[in-house]
Amino acid sequence: MSYSDADAHHGDHDHHGPAPGLMRWVTTTNHKDIGTLYLWFSLIMFFIGGGMALIIRAELWAPGIQIVDPMFFNSMTTMHAIVMIFGVVMPAFVGLANWMIPMMLGAPDMALPRLNNWSFWIMPFAFTIMLSTLFMDSGGPAGGWTMYPPLVLQMGDSFAYVIFAIHFMGISSVMGSINIVATIFNMRAPGMTLMQMPMFVWTWLITAFLLIATIPVFAGAVTMLLTDRFFETSFFSAAGGGDPVMYQHIFWFFGHPEVYILILPAFGIISHIIPTFSRKQLFGYDSMVYATASIAFLSFIVWAHHMFTTGMPLAAELFFMFSTMMISVPTGVKVFNWVSTMWRGSMTFETPMLFAIGFVIMFTIGGLSGLMLAITPADIQYHDTYFVVAHFHYVLVPGAIYSLMAACYFWIPKWTGNMYDEKLGRMHFWISTIFVNVLFFPMHFVGLAGMPRRIPDYSLQFADWNAIATIGAFGFGFSQLMFVYIIFKCIKGGEKATGEVWEGARGLEWTVDSPAPYHTFEDSPTITPETITR
Amino acid sequence: MSAATDGYYIPHEAKWPIVGSIGLFITFMGLGSWLNGSGAGQMAFYLGLAIMVFMLFGWFGTVVKESVGGTYNGQVDISFRMCMMWFIFSEVMFFGAFFGALFYARQFSGPWLGGEGAGGADVTNAVLWAGHNYVWPSDGPANVGGGFQQMGWFGLPLINTLLLLTSGFTCTVAHHAIQADDRKKMVRWLGATVALGFIFVLCQAVEYYEAYAHLGLKMSSGIYGSTFFMLTGFHGFHVCMGAIMLAVVMLRGMKGHFSAKNHFAFEAAAWYWHFVDVVWLGLFVFVYLF
Numbered sequence: 001m002s003y004s005d006a007d008a009h010h011g012d013h014d015h016h017g018p019a020p021g022l023m024r025w026v027t028t029t030n031h032k033d034i035g036t037l038y039l040w041f042s043l044i045m046f047f048i049g050g051g052m053a054l055i056i057r058a059e060l061w062a063p064g065i066q067i068v069d070p071m072f073f074n075s076m077t078t079m080h081a082i083v084m085i086f087g088v089v090m091p092a093f094v095g096l097a098n099w100m101i102p103m104m105l106g107a108p109d110m111a112l113p114r115l116n117n118w119s120f121w122i123m124p125f126a127f128t129i130m131l132s133t134l135f136m137d138s139g140g141p142a143g144g145w146t147m148y149p150p151l152v153l154q155m156g157d158s159f160a161y162v163i164f165a166i167h168f169m170g171i172s173s174v175m176g177s178i179n180i181v182a183t184i185f186n187m188r189a190p191g192m193t194l195m196q197m198p199m200f201v202w203t204w205l206i207t208a209f210l211l212i213a214t215i216p217v218f219a220g221a222v223t224m225l226l227t228d229r230f231f232e233t234s235f236f237s238a239a240g241g242g243d244p245v246m247y248q249h250i251f252w253f254f255g256h257p258e259v260y261i262l263i264l265p266a267f268g269i270i271s272h273i274i275p276t277f278s279r280k281q282l283f284g285y286d287s288m289v290y291a292t293a294s295i296a297f298l299s300f301i302v303w304a305h306h307m308f309t310t311g312m313p314l315a316a317e318l319f320f321m322f323s324t325m326m327i328s329v330p331t332g333v334k335v336f337n338w339v340s341t342m343w344r345g346s347m348t349f350e351t352p353m354l355f356a357i358g359f360v361i362m363f364t365i366g367g368l369s370g371l372m373l374a375i376t377p378a379d380i381q382y383h384d385t386y387f388v389v390a391h392f393h394y395v396l397v398p399g400a401i402y403s404l405m406a407a408c409y410f411w412i413p414k415w416t417g418n419m420y421d422e423k424l425g426r427m428h429f430w431i432s433t434i435f436v437n438v439l440f441f442p443m444h445f446v447g448l449a450g451m452p453r454r455i456p457d458y459s460l461q462f463a464d465w466n467a468i469a470t471i472g473a474f475g476f477g478f479s480q481l482m483f484v485y486i487i488f489k490c491i492k493g494g495e496k497a498t499g500e501v502w503e504g505a506r507g508l509e510w511t512v513d514s515p516a517p518y519h520t521f522e523d524s525p526t527i528t529p530e531t532i533t534r
Numbered sequence: 535m536s537a538a539t540d541g542y543y544i545p546h547e548a549k550w551p552i553v554g555s556i557g558l559f560i561t562f563m564g565l566g567s568w569l570n571g572s573g574a575g576q577m578a579f580y581l582g583l584a585i586m587v588f589m590l591f592g593w594f595g596t597v598v599k600e601s602v603g604g605t606y607n608g609q610v611d612i613s614f615r616m617c618m619m620w621f622i623f624s625e626v627m628f629f630g631a632f633f634g635a636l637f638y639a640r641q642f643s644g645p646w647l648g649g650e651g652a653g654g655a656d657v658t659n660a661v662l663w664a665g666h667n668y669v670w671p672s673d674g675p676a677n678v679g680g681g682f683q684q685m686g687w688f689g690l691p692l693i694n695t696l697l698l699l700t701s702g703f704t705c706t707v708a709h710h711a712i713q714a715d716d717r718k719k720m721v722r723w724l725g726a727t728v729a730l731g732f733i734f735v736l737c738q739a740v741e742y743y744e745a746y747a748h749l750g751l752k753m754s755s756g757i758y759g760s761t762f763f764m765l766t767g768f769h770g771f772h773v774c775m776g777a778i779m780l781a782v783v784m785l786r787g788m789k790g791h792f793s794a795k796n797h798f799a800f801e802a803a804a805w806y807w808h809f810v811d812v813v814w815l816g817l818f819v820f821v822y823l824f
Contacts, residue, residue, distance in 0.1 A: 019547060027547040109544050111613035114593075118551030125559040129566075160569045164562035171558070174624050182616040186609060216624045220631025227764065230569050232754035234678055235635055235764075238658060241674030241757035243643030250631055311654040519544075 018518055026121070029113035030518065031098045036415075037120050038095025039408075042088045043484070045127065049083035050477050052076045057439075057473035059456050060466050073456035074142035075134065081145035085262065086169050087127055089400050093265040094119070094176050096407055097204050099415065101180065103509040103516060104198045104533075106189030106525040111182035119176035126168035133158035133165075144454060146251055147222070149236040149244050153229050160230070163222045170215045177208035177215075184208075189508070191527040195289065198507055198533040199282065202289050203268030206296045210257040210264075213300075218254035221247060245310050252303035260299045263363075263395065264292060266403030267334055270356050272533070273410050274338050276505050277353035278345025284337040285534040291330035291337075298327045308379045317376045324374040328367065335364055350502075351425030355406035358398055358433050366394030369444065384454075387447025393440045397476075398433070405432075405483065412490055413497035417515035420490040428486060431479040439472030507533045545600075550593035557585030594782075598799075602791060611798055618802040622809050625772070629813055632768065636761040636820060644668045644757070647675055673756025682750040685762065687822035690741045694734055695818050698773075701730035702811045705780070705804050715794040717787055724784040727807070731777035738770045765821055769813055776810045779803040 018024050018033065028034060055076050059066050068076070098116065102109055110116045134140040138156020141147065152159070184205045188197070197205075225247070227233040234240020236247045267288075275282045282288065304312060304320040312320075338360050347353070369391040373379050382388060405428075413419050442465035447453075451462045458466065497514040508531050512520050525531070561582030567575025600606065645651060648668025649659035659666060663675035671684045685691070708723035745751035745762075753763045783803045786792065792800055 023547075026552050027549055029545055029548050112617055114545055114548040114551060115617070117548045118554055121551050121555045122558065125555045129559070129562060157570045160566040161563070164566050168558060168562055174621075178617050178620040178624075181620055182613045185616060186612045212620055212624045213627050216628035217631045217634075220628050220635075224631075224635065224760075224764070227753070227760070232679075232752075233760035233764065234674060234754075234756050235639075235760050237674070237678075238643070238647060238662070239674050239676035240678040240754075240760070241644055241647065241668075241672040242639060242760065243646075246635060246638050246643055249638060250634060253634070311657070313651065313655060 027117070029109070029117055031102050031110045031113070031116065032415075032516065032518065034110075034116050034120050035095045035098030035100075038091045038098060038123075041120070041123055042092035042095060043487075045083055045087035045091070046480070048131070049080050049088055050480065052080040052083065054473060054477050056080065057470040060458070061470045062467065063458055063460055063463050065457060068456070070456045071139060071142055074144075074454065075140035077454050078141045078143065078145050079131075079134065082130060082141075083127075084396070085145070085258070086166075087123075089262050089396070089404070090173065091123055092404050093204075093207070093262075094180075096200075096265065096269070096404075096411075097180055100411065100509060101183055101201055101204060102187065103512065103520055104201050104507055105184065105187055105192065106508045106521045106527070107183060107187035108519060108521050110179050111186050112179045115175050116179050119172050119179065122168060122172035122175075126165050126172065129161050129168065130165035133161050136161070146248075146255065147225065148251075149225060149228065149247050152225060153236075160226065163226045166222050167219055170219045173211050173215050177211040180204055180208040181212070189521070189524045189527055192532075195286070196527070196532045196534060198268075199271035199285070199288055200265065200268035203264045203271075203292055206292050207261050207264045210261050210296055210299065214254040214257045214261075217250060218258075221250040221254065224250075245307070248307050248310060249304065252306045253300070255306065256303040257296070257299045259392075259395075260295055262400050264295070266359070266363075266400050267292065269403045269407045269410070270338060270359055272507070273352045273356040273406055274341050274360075275533070276410075276502050277350060277356075278342045278347050279504050280341055280345045281506075282337070282534060283340040283343075284333070287333055288337055291333040294330040295327060298323060298330070302327065305374055305379070308376050309383045321374055321376045325371065328371055331367055335360060335367075349426075350409075351420070351422060351429055352406045352410035354426060354429040355402050355409065358429065359402045359406065362398035362402070362433075362436075363395055366391055366396075366399055369394065382447065384452055385447040386443040386451045386453055389453050390440050390443035390447055393443070397440065398436050405429075408483075408487070410502075411509075412487070413501045414509060414514050414516055416491050417497055417513075418490050418492075418494035419497050420486050420494065424482060424486050424489075428479065428482045431482070432476060435472045435475035435479060437472070439469050439476050442466070442469045442472075507531065550589050550596070553585065553592070554589040557582050557589050561586060598786070598791070601796075601798075614798055614802070618805060622805060625809065626813075629765075629768070629816075632761065632765050633816065633820065636765065639672075639757045639761065640670055644670060644672055671758035673758055677756070679752055679755035679759055680750065682752070682755040682759065684758070685741070685745060685749065685751060685822065687818065690737050690744075691818060691822045694737050694741075695814065697730050697734045697737065698811050698814050701727045701734070702808060704730065705807055709800065709804055712787070712792050712797050712800060713794055717790065717792065720792070720800075721784055721787045724780060724787060728777050728781045728784060731773055731780065731807075735770060735773055735777070738766065738773075741766075762821060765817055769810070769817055772810050772813070776803065776807045779806060 018028070018030065025033065025037060055068060056073065059068050059073055098110065101107075136156070136158045138158050140158060141152070141155060141162045143152040143155065147162075155162075184197070184201055224233070224235040228236050234242045236242050236244045238244070271282055271288060302320060302324045304316060305324045308317055308320075349357075369387065373382055373388065373391055409420060409425055446458075446462045446465045449462065451458050499513050500510050501514055502510075508521075508525055509516070511525065511531060559582070560578055564575045564578025564580070564582050568579050569575075645668055646655045647659055647663055648666055649656050650668075666675035673679050673682060704723050704726040708720045708727060711717075711719035711723060751759055751762065753759050780803050783800050786799065
């Protein structure tokens with residue numbers, strides 16, 4: 001990059017808009033541009049991962065092998081998980097963080113804008129490697145996204161590429177998180193204390209900490225897989241004194257905080273939407289912050305509840321059972337606070353609020369089935385059945401994904417300056433909500449009856465509920481095209497949004513125009529009681 | 535912490551990140567196909583690395599020019615500091631995974647393979663490896679890798695410990711020197727630090743040679759060889775990185791870049807160096823001593 005005095009001046013204070021042409025998106029350092037890139041990326045990946053889910057459900061439409069061979073089915077379940085976790089939910093939350101955190105804090109941009117650009121521009125390359133494995137002779141990874149040895153070590157040539165794709169994504173996540181932490185600690189408008197920060201910022205601060213702490217552990221785990229495969233080490237081989245179960249411990253030390261990485265920002269989003277449409281302050285702000293921190297702390301000491309059937313010592317099984325159940329306390333605090341926020345509020349039910357209420361109800365269903373799974377003796381029955389699939393899809397689809405939908409409807413007027421089509425938005429919510437329950441609720445039944453997960457065939461008695469779930473899957477999948485249509489329609493035009501957008505909405509992001517100017521808060525805003533969300 | 539902004543600096547049109555992404559892409563794709571036995575993959579790997587080095591020179595060069603040009607303010611400085619601190623924290627967690635593997639293998643899976651433990655933990659021994667007696671250092675019940683001797687702590691490892699501890703001291707002397715605006719003294723002591731770092735790496739190379747040539751200790755020597763080479767290998771790699779960082783700082787010091795007030799690059803490299811130092815102490819205690 002050439003450097004001159006003009007550039008320095010340029011950087012200091014400029015009021016012009018984005019650079020022209022396509023290179024704008026490649027070289028941008030603007031947090032709004034990068035947020036937009038992340039959000040489009042995750043929307044595209046959402047349909048790729050969703051397509052894989054539909055292949056899975058089509059195969060499970062009836063017993064017997066229908067349309068794909070079992071190996072490909074296995075690589076679909078594996079890739080569906082990798083794409084949805086690392087390619088959809090995480091980048092979408094990072095995109096929202098990029099767009100909203102600087103505006104919520106009254107900051108001009110993220111703390112490290114160039115690093116921010118790199119964090120995004122790693123993702124398309126990393127997923128090119130990951131998805132390219134599907135087209136290699138040996139096929140994509142098919143041993144499940146958790147990649148347990150020794151099974152994963154028996155993979156074909158694509159193994160090394162999968163490992164490196166994970167390293168690649170990890171670099172992006174860690175850099176993005178470091179940037180978010182630095183932004184939150186260093187870039188708040190003068191006078192904004194930590195306990196005055198909006199909940200979305202708080203939840204992201206804690207999420208970023210979880211990411212920085214656990215992604216490197218995951219990188220270490222897959223590095224050991226790599227050396228076991230190519231350099232004759234014995235980390236996960238009992239013959240050499242290692243232990244395959246050791247991989248599971250290291251993996252889930254990352255994996256369990258990871259599931260909170262996928263849900264804590266969602267908690268933050270819901271904590272903005274429910275107060276806005278209840279026209280009240282968030283009930284129990286302090287307890288929300290402490291509950292989030294408690295969940296993050298507990299997430300580090302519950303990992304082995306994913307491994308109750310591996311034959312751990314009894315003391316470990318008991319410890320992990322009780323520590324897991326303890327998580328329901330701070331989570332319960334959160335649900336209680338959301339409901340109490342609505343209590344006697346003058347509520348209206350615009351699309352973001354519908355998705356938020358849907359989130360609270362259906363996430364709680366997923367939470368309660370999680371409590372069932374936490375009970376060690378019961379889990380030995382439920383382990384690796386469709387009950388587990390039902391559980392985590394309830395917390396991730398009508399949980400994390402619904403929070404993302406809610407966030408898009410809530411903030412898109414601020415992004416585009418136009419209101420979305422409210423009627424279509426509500427239709428999108430109701431159709432999605434009906435189909436998502438048709439899709440996932442029957443999985444509880446077949447799971448409790450013993451249907452194993454990750455198997456392309458099943459016993460005859462599960463046929464009816466599986467057919468119903470498949471109908472729900474196609475209904476839910478295709479109804480998301482409505483979401484894309486609503487977004488495009490909103491970008492092209494629509495009723496002009498005011499700066500405040502939602503009546504009585506609080507927070508600095510609502511004090512700027514809609515659409516938000518390319519550069520916001522070049523001069524720090526003044527913090528007043530009206531601009532603080534708590 | 536939210537200091538008043540005296541005009542926040544926003545850099546424009548970052549061109550290096552996309553170069554870095556392409557470089558990493560080629561590196562990883564190349565390494566992947568190299569591991570699968572492709573010669574072209576090896577070439578691609580080196581090409582990717584070259585692009586990465588080019589990117590690092592370009593990117594850091596830009597930042598150095600901007601810093602020396604006085605573009606940054608106190609807030610940018612704090613952002614850089616936080617970035618480095620959290621990066622080091624992520625590195626700590628990375629090593630944590632390998633230390634975790636070492637502790638788990640020694641405390642749990644090893645004794646269980648030897649028949650200790652109850653409630654099912656001892657089943658593998660009874661069914662698969664009856665008669666296996668577990669002692670650390672272990673290459674497992676199948677004695678994979680063909681027999682080895684343990685790396686002692688006394689000779690080279692102890693010298694290496696002293697080398698690194700001394701380098702931590704010289705690094706601190708250099709820091710005090712730049713705080714007193716004595717750039718020449720800083721460069722001298724930094725030179726000593728870098729030299730000690732590279733001597734450490736050299737000793738480590740000799741130690742690896744000894745392990746392979748005389749002790750029969752290889753990466754394939756069961757869990758002992760695996761953890762030994764993984765931990766010391768990644769540590770050695772980090773020492774190289776840290777020494778290169780310090781060398782760059784030294785060269786910049788020779789060019790007259792730092793002042794008593796403005797020497798963040800020095801401090802970042804020094805923090806990293808101390809981190810590498812502390813990891814070594816953990817290694818010395820848990821890999822060599824006990």
